[in-house]
Amino acid sequence: MNKPQPVNLQLTSMKFPATAIISILHRASGVILFFLIPFILWALAVSLKSAAGFQQLHAFLTTPVMKFILWGSLSALVYHFVAGLRHLLMDFGFAEGKQSGKVSAVITMSIAVIIIAVLGVLIW
Amino acid sequence: MVNNVTSYSGNGLRDWLLQRVSAYVLGFYLVFLLCVYFLNPSIDYALWHSLFANIWVKLFTVLALLSLLVHTWIGIWTVITDYVKVTGIRLLKEAIVMLALLTYLVWALVILWSM
Numbered sequence: 001m002n003k004p005q006p007v008n009l010q011l012t013s014m015k016f017p018a019t020a021i022i023s024i025l026h027r028a029s030g031v032i033l034f035f036l037i038p039f040i041l042w043a044l045a046v047s048l049k050s051a052a053g054f055q056q057l058h059a060f061l062t063t064p065v066m067k068f069i070l071w072g073s074l075s076a077l078v079y080h081f082v083a084g085l086r087h088l089l090m091d092f093g094f095a096e097g098k099q100s101g102k103v104s105a106v107i108t109m110s111i112a113v114i115i116i117a118v119l120g121v122l123i124w
Numbered sequence: 125m126v127n128n129v130t131s132y133s134g135n136g137l138r139d140w141l142l143q144r145v146s147a148y149v150l151g152f153y154l155v156f157l158l159c160v161y162f163l164n165p166s167i168d169y170a171l172w173h174s175l176f177a178n179i180w181v182k183l184f185t186v187l188a189l190l191s192l193l194v195h196t197w198i199g200i201w202t203v204i205t206d207y208v209k210v211t212g213i214r215l216l217k218e219a220i221v222m223l224a225l226l227t228y229l230v231w232a233l234v235i236l237w238s239m
C-alpha cells in the first residue's frame with residue numbers, strides 16, 4: 001500500500017538556518033550586480049565625458065527616488081562583498097564547522113547591516 | 125555528466141580558482157575607490173577626470189574589468205546551470221550573458237579611452 005505522500009511542502013513550517021539565508025542572499029546579490037553593470041557603465045561614461053555631464057548625473061542621483069535606488073544598489077554590492085569575504089576566509093579554513101559557520105554567518109550579516117545603515121546615513 | 129563545455133575554463137577547479145582570483149581583484153579595486161572617496165568626500169569633476177586619466181588607474185580599471193568578466197561569467201554560469209534544466213534554453217541564456225559581458229567590456233574600454 002502506498003503511504004499518503006505530502007502533496008506540497010509547507011514552507012512556513014521550515015526554518016532556514018542563518019547559513020542558508022546568507023548563502024542565497026549572496027547569490028541574489030550577485031545576480032542583481034550583474035544586472036546593474038550597464039547602469040554603472042552608463043554613469044561612468046556620463047560622469048567622465050564633461051563637467052556638465054558630471055553635474056547632471058549628480059543632480060539625477062540626488063533626487064529622492066534615485067537616492068533610494070542608489071542605496072539599494074550599493075547595499076547589494078556591500079552585502080556581496082562582505083559575504084564574499086566570508087567565502088574567502090573559509091577558503092583558508094576559518095569557520096568551516098557547523099557551529100562556527102553559523103556564528104560567522106550571523107557576524108557577516110551584522111557587519112553588512114551596519115555598513116548598509118552607515119551608507120544610508122551618508123546618502124541622506 | 126553536466127555539460128561543462130560552456131564553463132569559463134572547462135574545468136571546475138580552475139573555474140573555482142579564477143572566481144577567487146577575480147574576487148580579490150574586484151575587492152581591492154572597490155577598496156581603492158572607497159579610499160579615493162574617503163580622502164576626497166566632496167569629489168568634483170576635475171578630480172574624477174584626472175583620476176581616470178592616470179595611466180595606472182586606467183590599467184587597474186582594465187584589470188578590474190577583465191576580472192568582472194571572468195567573475196560574473198563563472199558566477200552567472202553557476203546560477204544558470206543550477207536552475208535551467210532544458211539544455212537549449214540554458215545555452216541560449218548563457219550565450220546572451222556572455223554576449224552582454226563582452227559588450228560591457230568593450231564599452232568600458234571605449235569609455236576609458238575616449239574621455
Ligand code: HEM
Pocket residue numbers: 026027029030031033034080081082084085087088143144147148150151154192195196198199200202203
Ligand atoms: C561587482 C561585481 C560582481 C558581480 C556581478 C558578482 C557576481 C557574482 C555571482 C553571480 C556569483 C555566483 C553566486 C552563486 O554561485 O551563488 C558570485 C560569486 C562570488 N563572488 Fe561575486 N560578484 C561581484 C563582485 C564580487 C566582489 C567584489 C567579491 C569580493 C569579495 C566577490 C566575491 C565572490 C565570491 C567569493 C564568490 C563565490 C561564491 C561561491 O563559491 O559560492 N564578488 N559573484
